[in-house]
Amino acid sequence: MSTTTLERPDAAAAPKPEQAEKLVIFAWSGDLDRVWPALILATTGAAMGKETTVLFTFWGLFPLVRDEVRITGENWMQKMLSMMNRGGTDHLKLSRMNFAGAGSAMMKHLAREHHLASPHELLDLAREMGVRLVPCQMTMDLLGLGREDLIEGLDQPAGATTALAEAQGAITLFI
Amino acid sequence: MEATITTSLDLKGLSCPIPIVRTARAMKELAPGQLIEVFATDPGSVPDFAAWSRSTGNPLVESGEQAGVFRFVLRKKGVMR
Numbered sequence: 001m002s003t004t005t006l007e008r009p010d011a012a013a014a015p016k017p018e019q020a021e022k023l024v025i026f027a028w029s030g031d032l033d034r035v036w037p038a039l040i041l042a043t044t045g046a047a048m049g050k051e052t053t054v055l056f057t058f059w060g061l062f063p064l065v066r067d068e069v070r071i072t073g074e075n076w077m078q079k080m081l082s083m084m085n086r087g088g089t090d091h092l093k094l095s096r097m098n099f100a101g102a103g104s105a106m107m108k109h110l111a112r113e114h115h116l117a118s119p120h121e122l123l124d125l126a127r128e129m130g131v132r133l134v135p136c137q138m139t140m141d142l143l144g145l146g147r148e149d150l151i152e153g154l155d156q157p158a159g160a161t162t163a164l165a166e167a168q169g170a171i172t173l174f175i
Numbered sequence: 176m177e178a179t180i181t182t183s184l185d186l187k188g189l190s191c192p193i194p195i196v197r198t199a200r201a202m203k204e205l206a207p208g209q210l211i212e213v214f215a216t217d218p219g220s221v222p223d224f225a226a227w228s229r230s231t232g233n234p235l236v237e238s239g240e241q242a243g244v245f246r247f248v249l250r251k252k253g254v255m256r
Contacts, residue, residue: 019230044192047199048230116190125196 022170023050026163029175030059030085032092032104032119038175039122046129050171054126055163057136061143062087063119064135064150078144087149089120127153134158178255180248181209187216187244194220195227198249202233207253210236215245224249 023045027038038054045052056064065072065087072082097103111118117125126133135150137157147157182201186194194215201211213224221238224247228235237248 040192043196047192047196048227049199114190115188115193117193129196129200 020171023052024167024170024172025054026174027054027056027060030062031095033094034175035063042126042131046131053132053166055134057139063089069149072149073144178210180212182211184213205251207251208255209251211249213247
């Protein structure tokens, strides 16, 4: 057995170097292998006591679509887009080696074996932990996604100004 | 006065970031000075618990390993009442 006593209990009272108190993630991708780490970082940020915001834009919006919603959009182009790119955390695909879904299925299988929380679970956890999940209004309009197509517990849809204002003095990640 | 361990968490078998997330949540329930003990098997948790401690200011008072199980003891920051 190895045990190390790491520091005096009062060591933490010493002044720490300046740290960002906020974490802002721009979730641009709808790929499983990007959404996953984005949500891992968001929940970890919240666990580290950082005020955490995730702004979902472009392809990143599709994981926020309710899993049971099949077709979104108002016109044929938006509907076609949703047919080819089904939304919801249960339908995410790998950016590489997807092999018509076989790769994603294998990845999810491996993740279960390693007791890794799924994107779905991480999204629930993020909401519970008070992570602000902000859908980008402009992308919602562009892709034909209504508030009713998206999961509960999201912040009011906002734009680039809100995102950049939030990002001031924060750690920012574009994923 | 030596503080005793108030809460013990069994997070064996769970992967990043769940051990940290669960510990952070449990830590919220503690009063300053109280200790929490965590068991985990994710080897990444060794640097991660140290980093979480440095970043949040809650001292990691013990970090050990026995038969592949890591044990961490953290103290809730703040002044004991």
